[in-house]
Amino acid sequence: MTEEMKDAKARVLLVDDEPDILEIVxxxxxxxxxxxxxxxxxxxxxxxxxKKKPDLIILDVMMPVMDGxxxxxxxxxxxxxxxxxxxxLTARGEDYSMIAGFDVGADDYITKPVKPRVLVSKVxxxxxxxxxxxxxxxxxxxxxxxxxxxxxxxxIYKKEEMILPRKEFELLSLLTTKPGKVFKREEIxxxxxxxxxxxxxxxxxxxxxxLREKLGDDSFKTVKGVGYKYVK
Amino acid sequence: MTEEMKDAKARVLLVDDEPDILEIVxxxxxxxxxxxxxxxxxxxxxxxxxKKKPDLIILDVMMPVMDGxxxxxxxxxxxxxxxxxxxxLTARGEDYSMIAGFDVGADDYITKPVKPRVLVSKVxxxxxxxxxxxxxxxxxxxxxxxxxxxxxxxxIYKKEEMILPRKEFELLSLLTTKPGKVFKREEIxxxxxxxxxxxxxxxxxxxxxxLREKLGDDSFKTVKGVGYKYVK
DNA sequence: ACATTGAGTTAACCTAAAGCTAACATGGAT
DNA sequence: ATCCATGTTAGCTTTAGGTTAACTCAATGT
Numbered sequence: 001m002t003e004e005m006k007d008a009k010a011r012v013l014l015v016d017d018e019p020d021i022l023e024i025v026x027x028x029x030x031x032x033x034x035x036x037x038x039x040x041x042x043x044x045x046x047x048x049x050x051k052k053k054p055d056l057i058i059l060d061v062m063m064p065v066m067d068g069x070x071x072x073x074x075x076x077x078x079x080x081x082x083x084x085x086x087x088x089l090t091a092r093g094e095d096y097s098m099i100a101g102f103d104v105g106a107d108d109y110i111t112k113p114v115k116p117r118v119l120v121s122k123v124x125x126x127x128x129x130x131x132x133x134x135x136x137x138x139x140x141x142x143x144x145x146x147x148x149x150x151x152x153x154x155x156i157y158k159k160e161e162m163i164l165p166r167k168e169f170e171l172l173s174l175l176t177t178k179p180g181k182v183f184k185r186e187e188i189x190x191x192x193x194x195x196x197x198x199x200x201x202x203x204x205x206x207x208x209x210x211l212r213e214k215l216g217d218d219s220f221k222t223v224k225g226v227g228y229k230y231v232k
Numbered sequence: 233m234t235e236e237m238k239d240a241k242a243r244v245l246l247v248d249d250e251p252d253i254l255e256i257v258x259x260x261x262x263x264x265x266x267x268x269x270x271x272x273x274x275x276x277x278x279x280x281x282x283k284k285k286p287d288l289i290i291l292d293v294m295m296p297v298m299d300g301x302x303x304x305x306x307x308x309x310x311x312x313x314x315x316x317x318x319x320x321l322t323a324r325g326e327d328y329s330m331i332a333g334f335d336v337g338a339d340d341y342i343t344k345p346v347k348p349r350v351l352v353s354k355v356x357x358x359x360x361x362x363x364x365x366x367x368x369x370x371x372x373x374x375x376x377x378x379x380x381x382x383x384x385x386x387x388i389y390k391k392e393e394m395i396l397p398r399k400e401f402e403l404l405s406l407l408t409t410k411p412g413k414v415f416k417r418e419e420i421x422x423x424x425x426x427x428x429x430x431x432x433x434x435x436x437x438x439x440x441x442x443l444r445e446k447l448g449d450d451s452f453k454t455v456k457g458v459g460y461k462y463v464k
Numbered sequence: 465a466c467a468t469t470g471a472g473t474t475a476a477c478c479t480a481a482a483g484c485t486a487a488c489a490t491g492g493a494t
Numbered sequence: 495a496t497c498c499a500t501g502t503t504a505g506c507t508t509t510a511g512g513t514t515a516a517c518t519c520a521a522t523g524t
Contacts, residue, residue, distance in 0.1 A: 140339075140340050140341075142334060142338075142339055142340075147334045156331060156334060159331060159335060161331065165499075165500055165501080166500080166501090167500080167501065168500090178383070180383070180384045181383045181384060182383065182384055182385045199501090199502065199503090200502065200503050200504080201481090201482095201503095202482080202483090202484090202502085202503070202504080202505095203501080203502060203503080205481095205482060205483065205484085206483095206484085206485095206501085206502075206503090207501085208482095208483095209483070209484075222481095222482065222483090223385050223395070223398075224397070224398065224480095224481060224482070224509090224510060224511070225397075225398040225480085225481070225482095225510095225511075226385055226398060229384065229385075397510075397511055397512080398511075398512090399511075399512065400511095431512085431513065431514090432513060432514055432515085433470095433514095434471085434472085434473095434513085434514070434515080435512075435513060435514080437471060437472065437473085438472090438473085438474095438512085438513075438514090439512085440471095440472090441472065441473070441474095454470095454471070454472090456469095456470065456471075456520095456521075456522090457469090457470070465524100466523105466524090467522100467523090467524085468521100468522085468523085468524100469520100469521085469522085469523105470519105470520090470521085470522100471518100471519085471520080471521095472517100472518080472519070472520090473516100473517085473518075473519090474515100474516090474517085474518100475514100475515095475516100476513105476514085476515090476516105477512100477513085477514075477515095478511105478512085478513075478514090479510105479511090479512080479513095480509105480510095480511085480512090481508105481509085481510085481511090482507105482508085482509080482510090483506100483507080483508070483509090484505100484506085484507075484508090485504100485505090485506085485507100486503100486504090486505095486506105487502105487503085487504080487505105488501105488502080488503075488504095489500100489501080489502070489503090490499100490500080490501075490502090491498105491499095491500085491501100492497100492498090492499090492500100493496100493497085493498085493499100494495105494496085494497080494498100
């Protein structure tokens, strides 16, 4: 059911530690037809955000466990939340938190106390902005007999549709962004695994091997001492 | 900037047997500044395409006289339409026609019913992609009949592509940064091997020899007691 | 001319990097 | 909890690349 409805209306994640705020703001947003999720602190928010991938996140600044600033910072580093609009909820006069907010990548801020009508129109305008910024670009890449559909996380290879495990897909995805270019191991780790994660030295190889198994040996060339590249 | 200009000039051929579709999609594209041509079947499309050489062709799959698949296949075999982007229009859920589409060389597909905004942004992105293909972001150095591609870690010498082992490549890379300049042995060791590593006195020579073997003796001049230089 | 010195050449040797495989770990679904 | 798919690791093998040593050759200076 939700599946069917999902692109009908935007998804909004509302984060505040005061139940009253969640109640009243949530009510207003639902009234406008938005699909509303709520969280009571930054940590929870982050978890729900990753899961629900909302279009807009309204973040209170002052919260226990993890405050809005920190949460926002983390969200901005989360690839899945790439196009997501984030706005802060801040008490009037808390100028410093507004500045800190923009600093960590927020798109806007809303001052408390919130007037419902102001809130709703702000939300509308923010979501409109998102649409202009993120024109649904085609995420399909065609390379000979390989088609990579980044939206659907699937590929078509020699007329056969198949889905790859996440890491394999991301690795392939990276290599094919610039066919021919040699990606250094370091580069690959950065993009596919992220800066913080440390994995063993043979991990990339194993995934390359799996890709070779599935997509043909000769598409993936090793450049010893440097890295790998996708060709043809 | 140039993007605007090129987009404004882009030519789009729209092919569908339903006049309504031609009407509404055409309207939206014209609104965006595209120059729009239309055809009502594959045969007509092919004729117009050859004549007008559009940058983008939007092809309905199901059409009388000649369907989109067949038309696309023919277009791909037409040299004049070499850089042309082709996208299919297909009813949602017709996955098979999508695969067939890629099979005959389509670049993307758009599902019906089409939302104008989606359509327009997709068109933009497709045309953008086309432009991005042309100006290859290059780390490429050309020196007479030698081309050094630092991205791909490969060289082209006398029209022949070859990959060099890492040290050789880096040595060559260094020498060619300043053709004619004599690099002292010490300098070479610093750059190619790094400050800490200590290697024997004949190591550089050996690599120079290998380069001479592969790229011709006379490109690498020895300056006795000093070092080496690359000359065209 | 001969000695001296730096460079060229070759092949043997060494080593770091990648290939491979199987085992183990993890996390999501049922 | 159990299962399955994905992801990571460890450890071994293989290979390509890199270095060295020993010898030869060429140039230079006395």
